[in-house]
Amino acid sequence: MAPGLSYKLLLLLATTGLLNLCQCVEDQSSLYTIDTVELQIAPSGSVESGTPVSLRCEVSVSHDPLLHLTHRFHFVQNDRPVHSLNTSEASALYQLAPARAADSGKYECLVDVEGKSRRSVPRELLVKGLQTPVLQLSNTTLFEGVEITATCTAPEEKGSLLFYFYQASRSGETRRIKQVGPSGSTSETKLVLRQAGDSLLYCDYDITTLPEAGRSNASNKVQVIVRGLHFSPVMNVLPSTTVFEGDVIEVVCRVVNPPARNVEVFLNKDKRVLKKASVSLSHRYTVQSGDSGEFVCKAEWGSTQKETHQFVRVKDLFSAPHLRMDPIDVFEGEQLTLSCSLPSYASERISNDSIKFSIYRGDMKLTTTETYSTTARASINGNHTCRVEVVDRLGQTFRKDSETVVLKARVPVSKPMLSVVGGRLVVGKPFLLRCHSQHGSLPITYTLFSPLPRAQDVRVVSRPGDEAVFNISAIQKATDIKKFLCHTRNNEHNPPMVSSEVRPDAQIIIEPVSKPLLTLQPNTGVATEGQDLTIICSVQRGTPPINFTWYHTQKPQPLDTKTLDGTKGSYVIKGVRGEDEGGYYCVGNNQAEDSKSSFVVTVGVKQAGWKKGLIAAFCILLITAVILVIIIKKGRLPLRRKRTGELSVKSASTKAERLSLTQAEVVTANVTPGVMGRNVWSEHVSGSESDDQNSVVPAEEPETQYTEVQTRPLDPNRAPVKKGTDTVYSEVRNSKQGASEQADNGSVEYAQLNRDTENEHHNHNDHGDHHDHSHGDHGIQGDHVIDHIVDDHTVDDPIDDLIDDLIDDIDDVELTEGGECNGERSAPDC
Structure with missing residues (x-):
């Protein structure tokens, strides 16, 4: 067998075996089921705080004996996981040693077995009572106002705790002096005891997330001895608490029976520290007008503060002068007087001869006397003050200025001018008439007199930029505009200023066109063919330029339009023809935009004389031809x-x-x-x-x-x-x-x-x-x-x-x- 073929065969056998193994494992993993999951609480579901409690979870799984299963246990309190454990055992234990109030709630056990899970029936645990806290103090003997550190702790308690601190006197009176939280099982805070004597301090707590658990028992009570501080600040003002401006005073602030050398002393006035020292201080200065007020002497040791108050009154040698202007509302050209006076002064310190007056406009001295008279005009407008200089019996010089008086002489109203708003009016239509004075201080009263039924109208202009504008219904003639008059006044002591009449030539006064008259030339109403016909359109009244437009009643478009500077226009028909017969009218219009039409005039057209002669000649020839035809026929008929x-x-x-x-x-x-x-x-x-x-x-x-x-x-x-x-x-x-x-x-x-x-x-x-x-x-x-x-x-x-x-x-x-x-x-x- 070839090597390549053997290698492929081995690879195929290995792959097949691996697939079979995976299939076998998959088949074996599915050979189990979770039967039951049970949660047990011991010793019971209701215990006192501090009692050890055990939670046991047991699972029953049916499976192939050859399988080795791993169980994952989850303990859940109020749907919140609190403990987890992996084991091959069929049970798991979760201990609360000891159990506290925060451990109360509903518990469940959730078991996962190789991808399958099951939950137990919920069990409720109630832990009664809270742990008793312990109070510790950094110092049990202290001075009033001195801080101490207090620590209240419940080390075995769980949850978010809110701590309370109490002070109980020997008489049995108890008051809560501080609340701290929420925090963990321990709370540390600073306490300040300001009441001298013996007292007991203790603390307790509650759980913010478990209000039904109630308040814990009180902690141990710690006796505290608070010693009183018998030092106090003392303040002296020399020579007196009532002085005149310019006097020198001395303020002494010191501590009597200081508890230590490091006691600090502060001299304050109007929340401003004037001076600071240890145990005692002295502040010497010359008082001025307006230095009256309350002085505060404060002694501070640690967190303890004690203070004393003293009011010092500074009297004026003389009051501020007063400048008066008469009259207050003055117009240019009127007489004006400025008077300076001194309402009060200390006669025991100041003599009459030592008082000197001056009147200023800005920085320029106008006079060294008490009064200043002048004629009001624009050049003397400005800020005016009065200054008084006094030398007391000690030779000290004092100077005071009055409040500023602003002089702005009012301008008399000038002669008003009447004008048409927009500079254009149309006779017979409403328009606006403006009355305006070029000069004059506000407010100005404008009164319009007119020839119309409403003969008088008033406008008061009080703000810059406003104008007196009058609504006029209409005038019937252009010359009526001359009958309007305007009076202006801004000073009731002077007669009003009267305007000139409105000059028509200074305004654009447009008179609408009257009804046009249409005439013919020749004026026979009948035109002969071939002749010229002139159609004249004229108006009796109307401000030029005037637009004349001629129309034929049977034609939609106008025949002609002319804009003329006169009151008459003409349109000429050259060589009248038969189709020119009919009605004619014209329309007149000008800038008043009030068009008017004339009556319709009918024009007839008669034939020309040469046409009549031509027709007569034609008829004669026709008759002659008829006679000849008849003669010929008569000659031929038997x-x-x-x-x-x-x-x-x-x-x-x-x-x-x-x-x-x-x-x-x-x-x-x-x-x-x-x-x-x-x-x-x-x-x-x-x-x-x-x-x-x-x-x-x-x-x-x-x-x-x-x-x-x-x-x-x-x-x-x-x-x-x-x-x-x-x-x-x-x-x-x-x-x-x-x-x-x-x-x-x-x-x-x-x-x-x-x-x-x-x-x-x-x-x-x-x-x-x-x-x-x-x-x-x-x-x-x-x-x-x-x-x-x-x-x-x-x-x-x-x-x-x-x-x-x-x-x-x-x-x-x-x-x-x-x-x-x-x-x-x-x-x-x-």
């Missing part, structure tokens, strides 16, 4: 008429006669609209062809009759006619029903167009007469007369001559057609 009556022809020798005929006889009932004021063709004529073509020919044709039309005499007032004679025919056809009916081929009657070149107005009147006659002729029954009336024009032109010639030709054709007798050549008249 005339098929039956002649049933006799045609009577009468010629009219003049155009005047034709005109008379036209005016006198019938007018068509339904006339085609006239061109240039003239009616040319009747509706029946224009529609005859269509009627003939669309109608069915009856079995018997209507009979055609010709009637002679008589002419009226010529009006002598009319101008002579221009042409020769013409013949006018009127054709009437009667139907079988007796009603007037038009012939098949449309017989046409013509009227000569006459023109009066002299009187156009007369022709128009004649035109009105034509209408009257037409209405009258409608009353004829059985006959329907067709006639065409043409109004005359005052101007003779080639077009009229052409129309006249055409009408003459048509008459000739009609006559020829009548002569043919509707195609019957055998008729006599044909």
Whole structure:
């Protein structure tokens, strides 16, 4: 076998054996179980303090005999571990020797066996009573106030102890003198016994964590002898406890019957140590004004202190001087007096002649007398004092100053000025008016007088920076601002200062614009196309600059806006057109921001004259074309008429006669609209062809009759006619029903167009007469007369001559057609 293969085989066998061993160990370790855990307390669960107590824990485990188990015991008091033990034995012991009150509580035993654990049933232990403490003192014989060291101990007690120390006198009175703690089983402290005599000291304690255990028994009592200290300090003040300023005094402080040479003596005043020495001291000094007070002499030995007190009064040789200013509230320019006085002095030590007065402003001496008079002004403002120098009978010089008097002469109020807050007001709107004096000491009273119903208003300015501002409702005219006045006063002894009137030129006074007036130029309300139209917007009142804005009622955007310095503005429409018709208005506004609109003015637009002439010329050409078309059609259509009556022809020798005929006889009932004021063709004529073509020919044709039309005499007032004679025919056809009916081929009657070149107005009147006659002729029954009336024009032109010639030709054709007798050549008249 190869060496490498043998090595691998051995490694595999070893690994397999190790795994089997681990599995075996694991299987064996699980072959046990904890049956019971029991805790026992001996001698019992309730014992006196100091009794030894044993706690035994036993465990019962079922296991494979081949297993060697280790038990770990845990003793727990009130859920707090207190003792642990590892053993292979089935029991463990925990001893409390001796048991103390702190050992009371509930105990349990917890056993761990190879990863498994079990807990016993809790058992309660009650330890009654506390250990009696022991007191020890560092010294049992001592002086009052001397410290001693006291130690109270309970060495076997457990827990946190609080110690108390007591002193019992021979009379049986007991008092607690100190409390120390909490600490361990021993407490050491310092005690100071201040009561002389014999007494007993003892101590006791309790456990802070176990209050139900109560207080321990008292310790042993130790007798202490306290000796009294019979030393005391003594203080003497020489020459007296009442002295004058400048006197020299001596304060002596010493100890009587000192217990030792190391007794210290202190001289204090106002909690300040003046001097320190052993057993005795002496302090000598010159007292000053204000040195009155209590002196303290204190003797100190160890922790014992004794003291004595003495009050020393220091009298002033003279009081501080008093400086008075009259008047207290003085204004610049008024008379001022400063007076210095000495309220009191010791006449037994000071003579009258030894008193000297001086008055100072700052460090500068103003006078060496008792009074100083001057005129108040800004240059003498400042701090003023009075100084008094006195020489007593011993030759000592004393100097005292008065309290400082501050002189600040008040400034009289200056003439006030009235101004508009912001420098701008709008007539008719509220504004603020300020009254201000450039100079003047506060407080200042401002009184405003106004022309408004509330004629008087008062403001008092007391703090720097404040101003007298008055709320004004409104003024109705710009000149009303001049009627406001302001009075100021800061001295009731002087008359008030009166302001000047508010100058309008010094303020910006804005008067709102009045309602604008919109006018036109030309002022006819109707503009001709192509002309210029000027729209003027003006206001009677308003502070410039003024904004004028023009609007068309049918257009959302303004037409134009102008800002002008005057009260009138204009907007020009160049070359008026039809769409410029409609309503126009304007709006005026200025800095018052109170816009006002004018009333709406309506503008009409009429056509230009050249357009009317162009339309007339077009109509003439159209009429001419229609006449030519009719003539051509009349010449081509065959005339098929039956002649049933006799045609009577009468010629009219003049155009005047034709005109008379036209005016006198019938007018068509339904006339085609006239061109240039003239009616040319009747509706029946224009529609005859269509009627003939669309109608069915009856079995018997209507009979055609010709009637002679008589002419009226010529009006002598009319101008002579221009042409020769013409013949006018009127054709009437009667139907079988007796009603007037038009012939098949449309017989046409013509009227000569006459023109009066002299009187156009007369022709128009004649035109009105034509209408009257037409209405009258409608009353004829059985006959329907067709006639065409043409109004005359005052101007003779080639077009009229052409129309006249055409009408003459048509008459000739009609006559020829009548002569043919509707195609019957055998008729006599044909």
